[in-house]
Amino acid sequence: MSNTIVFDNVSKFYGDVLGVNRVNLSIPPGITSLVGPNGSGKTTLMNLMTGLIRPSRGQIRILDMTPDQPEQLFRTVGYCSQFDSFPKGLTGYQFIYSYLLLFGYDPPLANELAWQAIDRVGLREAAHRKCGSYSKGMRQRIRLAQSLAHNPRVLILDEPLNGLDPLVRAETIALFRSFAKQGCHVLLSSHVLHEVDIISDQVILLSGGYVVAEGNIQGVRSEIEDHPMQILIRCDRPSVLASRLFGEDNVVEVRIHDDRRGLLVKTSNPNRFYLLMNRIALDGISIESVAPIDDDVNSVYGYLIGTEEAVR
């Protein structure tokens, strides 16, 4: 049995409006983040995976199951959607317990699973209050609890950190990590890029319904050739080092750092640059550290999507 989520040439059109187009993906276990501006197709991809909408073209397989088989799929998949709404009149506990009964669990088991999920998101005390009376963060947490109550192997989360306070945010991220460690898929979308950077094993960048890049973020960065990579070099004599670097053809720009204890270098060929740094270090300049500073999601997002947005 395959352990990946596969999108095979998937397109979705809402009448004349493009949702996503020709998406080909193979998502392995771990935490995968969907990143992209509003309307880029993140939610559409998630809804397609869970069968809430159907692809206009192409096929989706989640661990060898199709979204047309809810009776099998949703024993494995949990989806916390972005819809901030609840069935009328239910308390937090009833909300989770009632939907667990739909899985066919016996009432005692459903009860046990419901409390486990409630404890995971720290809502035990508020569990018997109506969902309608919850704060935004509590509503987000109870929906998260509902999506993971049946212990799914694939957890799909649309903006799961929205409305959470910093402490709960950290706990929730830890929860996602524990899921990923167990070999589960955690697929989430977020706008908070530095969090995506911290959480994700891999990212999928979307723009205008197209997948712009996918994979490990450093790998993605290294493949962006039209934007020279920025590297911060910490050393004892930055001006001397700067003069050495000016002569190199792969160095595009050199700036002395504001604190005058390092250099900011832009290079068009990072591999050749690292070899050069080895030679310079041997020449007697004391180099403390060499680190790329724009291989995070924020920069990649800026290079790949920011420019596209600007062109539009």
Add this chain to the structure above:
Amino acid sequence: MAVYKRTYRGYSGAITPSWSRFLVLFRFSRETLFRSKVQTAFFVLCFFFPLLCLLGIYANAHLSVFSFLGRRSEPLLNINGQFFFTYLTVQSTLSFILAAFIGPGLVSPDLANGALTLYLCRPLSRTEYVLGKMSVLVIVLSWITWVPGLLLFAVQASLSGWQWLADNLWIATGIVWGSFIWILILSLLSLALSAWVKWRIAAGGLLLATFWVGAGFAQAINAVLRTKQGYLLDVGNLVAAIWHGLFRDGVNMGFSVTEAWIALLAFCGFCLLLLMRKVKANEVIR
């Protein structure tokens, strides 16, 4: 000095005069009114019967055209109060269905999305808001009731001469007043339901139910309690009683026109009360 104070320039251009400001709401709503294809198709369909009547009036005045068919020159139709009563009955039924489509969407989205407070924190009073929303229904329903009705009347007058016009001017009054009463009732009820029922669809359903269930229940009251006063709960019947008076056809509905007027005024007052109560809750105190 704060930055905004140096850059902010208040609007100094022309503003809509306060007496016609409520029509701004009509302009807003007009754009969304005919987005639905079904609604637009139905609106167009509403002009079919007036067109048929127009052909009837024209044919009636040009009977000589049919002489080749061997017809004698007897009038095809009697263009009198009864003719226009029938016209108004058909058009009012269509306007009722159109109001069920349009009316419920007028206030409920403003309440559900919190836009009512935004309206009322502008220089727009509760009354102007209600007038503005009502104007949408009044204008749209007028297009399919009294406006074509008066056109038909004018065509008939132009074909029959001044004497006919002078003798039948009361019919024109009947068309305008009859339509106005019907439109007022539909508008007030639609807006009241739209204000109290969050779902646009449910409000539309309730509008239908108010008329049809009301009529059915009125019949049930009459049958069970052996009375005729049940009809006072049937809004359609109350309006019909007033129309019979306006078109002078002498039909007795089982209760007097005065009773019908009183019942209708009470009904309108109740709708207005419901509407104002809901709108008042969102008013910004200035």
Add this chain to the structure above:
Amino acid sequence: MRPLWWTQILAVIRLEMKKTFFARRGLWIYLLALAPVALFLAHSLVEIHLRGVRHEMATQSRPITEQDLAAIHEGMTREEVIARLGDPPASRITMRRMPTGPHGFELIPGEVLRYSDGSTELTVVLEKGAVVGTGTTSGSSLGQDTHIFAGVFQFFFIRLAIFFGCLGIFMNLFRGEMLDKSLHFYLLTPVRREILLAGKYLAGLLAATVIFTVSTALQLTAMLLQFDTATISHYLYQEHGISQIVAYLGVTVLACIGYGSIFLAAGLLFRNPIFPAVLVLIWEAANPLLPSLLKKFSVIYYLKSLCPVEIPVDPGMPPLLALLVSNAEPVSAYIAVFGLIALSVAVLAASMTRVRQLEINYTAD
């Protein structure tokens, strides 16, 4: 052990119960169901009161019979009437406006003298001191009331109350959840969509059946309330009363089954159910005018044949109403029940194909 599909259906019903029975937005359905109960109750209470008044009048003076009243003729004076019938136990002063010209009228004073034989009220109407007429008013009989009940049941209760009640309950099942943006929670569980539809339909049916059969039972109880035990026993055991009551309850259940399936399908097919509701209402009302084949695609066609009491066609009845009342092509009870259930199953089967294709697009609503 219960099969999984049945456990899931029960879980869906459990979730829907609260929404269908206790939602604030569903209060109007209770009003609709209880309105005819209030009407029959009011009628019974009024009749009980009037019967008491007639009985009291008979005890206050000499009981007057219809033969006594026959001796009173127009033109007799008040004194002559009293000499014949005795002092009336009750009377009422009247004032009638009689038009005298296009703008004027004359006020005519009058009096109504009321007598009773214990069960019938006999009245003598006087104007300007002279008799202008006599009349009798009896309490309503069970026979009359069962006919009136049949009329109200067929024309108000089935065609309007159950119709709109089912519209509210069954449209709410899918379309309501789409408007509330909560349908996706169901679609994200390991439940086949057909089972979800069946569960929701059964939940709606349970609510509609309970509300409207209770209403039918209460209406019948309220109608019978004014009669004495002997009359009720006679009706129940000698005049097929029990079978009529069972038939009314059965028709109520079948109406919920039929209209429920139609409105569940409409809620899935249409974004705005007003249009289908108007169409179905017109279709049902136009049933007598339809060709024989098309008639069979209507709920009212089967229900009319199952109603236990035929509504008498009054010669003064408007032709359109007479057409609605008449049942030109009645079918046997078995065919009617089977036909209605077959129609409902067909509509539900069509809904199942639609629910399989259902996509969540709340913004479009």
